[in-house]
Amino acid sequence: MNAAVETHAVKLKPVSKAGKLPVNMTDEQLQAFGQEIEAIRERIMNSLGEKDARYIRRMIKTQRWMEIGGRGLLFAGILPPAWLAGTAMLGVAKILENMEIGHNVIHGQWDWMRDPDIHSSTWDWDNVCPADHWKHSHNHMHHKWTNVVGMDRDVGYGILRMSEKQEWEPYYLGQPIYNFLLATFFEWGVALHDLEAEKIRHGEKSYKDAVPFLKEVWTKVRKQVTKDYILFPAMAGPFFLPVLTGNAVANIIRNYWAYAIIFCGHFPEGTEDFDMDVVENEDKAHWYLRQMLGSANIEGGKLMHIMSGNLSHQIEHHLFPDMPSNRYAEAAREVRAICRKYGLPYNSNSLRKQFTSSMKKVLRLSLPNRRKDGDTVTA
Amino acid sequence: MVASTVKKLLRAGDWLATPLNAARYLETINPLWSDHGRGRVERLIQETPDTVTLVIRANGAWAGGEAGQYVQLGLDIDGVRYWRCYSLASPVQPGSREFSVTVNRLDGGRVSTYINDCLRAGDLVHLKATAGDFVLPAQRDDQKLLFISAGSGVTPVMGMLRQLIAERSGADVVMLHFSPDYAHCIFHDELRASNSEQRRIHLAVTREDARDGDLAGHFSADMLEQVCPDWRSRQAYVCGPSSLMSAVSELFLGAGLSSQLKQEAFVLKRAEVPEGAGGKVGFVVAGKQVDADGKTSLLEVAEGAGLTPEHGCRMGICCGCLATLKEGQVRDLNTGEVFGESGEKVRICVCAAAGDVSLEL
Incomplete structure (x- = not known):
């Protein structure tokens, strides 16, 4: 491009740049970083094939057999060992279904196979949140605007204060309790995510506005509840109670685990959150860097990665949301090396450390921000 | 009677399987117990050095068809599903639901090459309903x-010939x-x-x-x-x-x-397309946009982008792939004609982008 054209372009459309991210990097370095990340994506996405397809099909098969096994055992749930084993198996099956399968299929990670049964356009998961709502609140709002306070509703889910940038109000004093309830009833929290509870709380939205949304949720809830709390218990006849309690506990096991993994993804100390002006005029390299700075990984073995739906590779998931999850471990080695090269932080720790750190944040932010000199301020 | 009872049971089972349906669990046990058309390759017969016959036994979900019609065969090749149309080279056996297709290896043909080189007895194939009117007359004994x-155009004809012989017509x-x-x-x-x-x-x-x-x-x-x-x-x-x-x-x-x-064209003969005439293709429902050249059908472009649009013959005759054009124009790959108005339904399997287009897919 010659100088004259450049000047002309500037006149037509003032060039403005996205807000600076909290790292020491020149523009050239940022672009080079972005290209290296993009190269990982291209290489892995171009290498998808039979092995990957086999992975997800086998995962789905394993999950379905575990679910059949777990529900089968619960019919003998009057015997305590059968109840324990059945509940545990069903809990694990639900975790796999929601995390390694459902969440990732709905992201379109397996759309490339063109199998209409393992496709983002058709998949619905064993969760009270309808897949369509999830695609909006999660795939779009959360993944595009990750950790941008005021845009990404996953920053506190409209219930909690998870960033210093959120204005404090006395409501947040109850945060430890809301947090506990959110963990216990996590799938319900997810289902009501798009309700925008905080807007209703602040009177910006009336309950009446929420009715069409709630009707859609109800359609899904009705079926989920009928399955777990009416039909399967009823099929056990006089032994309905162990089936009912087993299903309820399995759902709660899944809730706690999903909650724990998800809170470790963006809330541990060291993950960044952002003001809205940071994302104006954002380009791909900037987006990549922001995704990386706003996410945190969990270290662990293969089982840990599978059980977390590979959200233990939260950084890679946020860089490449539509990359098949079985390839994140491979991408992670390269992303980590690139971060080292550019002197960028790469937040990765054990589950215990990341979870403790997130819980500390829940407690700390239930109170107003503290200035270094000890004065309290509200945002 | 039995079928309707099974259907009723399955519908009740859907409540237990929600949000999936019961068939997804049944096919976990046996892939042929699916509500999708599927078949098992019973045996392969090498007809010529580059032609192989597949004898396929279809499951109950496949609607069946007549000799001479074409069936859509879906194969997962390196993890990706490809659909191709092949003529039924035999009548469908009433009891066993067995039929055959005969596949000639095409130069650079991904699916025909895979079928000739890699497919084995016992492998599963996906099946969609047959179509086409290249069939025997209903009244034929005195015809x-x-x-x-x-060449390989013999396959649907062979299907009809075998049927005539089988029924001693x-x-x-x-x-x-x-x-x-x-x-x-x-x-x-x-x-x-x-x-x-x-x-x-x-x-x-x-x-x-x-x-x-x-x-x-x-x-x-x-x-x-x-x-x-x-x-x-x-x-x-x-x-x-x-x-x-x-x-x-x-x-x-x-x-x-x-x-x-009656004519059955086998190969889609595409008109020469002037160079550099593709464009950006937007899929408004999926919210995706990709670049396409002026020679690749919009169906292939959509599939390349990870979509799975409904379609049939992939050669512009069955209209099973009609999609609504929102903006832009398309080029008919058969004729080279550039056409299209907003709201018009186009056959995406034989139309390519002529400049930027967006489709309701």
């Missing part, structure tokens, strides 16, 4: 029929089949063996010396007169490369007998 085929048949040479003559032995007083089968070779009684060279009106002087009074079928198709259809057109000729 006079003429089959003209060339009284139909009088003349068949004229062209191959480059004897080694590449698909069904050579069976065609020879099926030759009879009632079904007179003539083989012709185009690149080798003809053996006793066979014909040499390409199709011509004279050749047809020679083997079938009463061709004007027969219901005729032609299937083969476009050169044969046009020669035969011109002959029938000239004789004012076009209505007596």
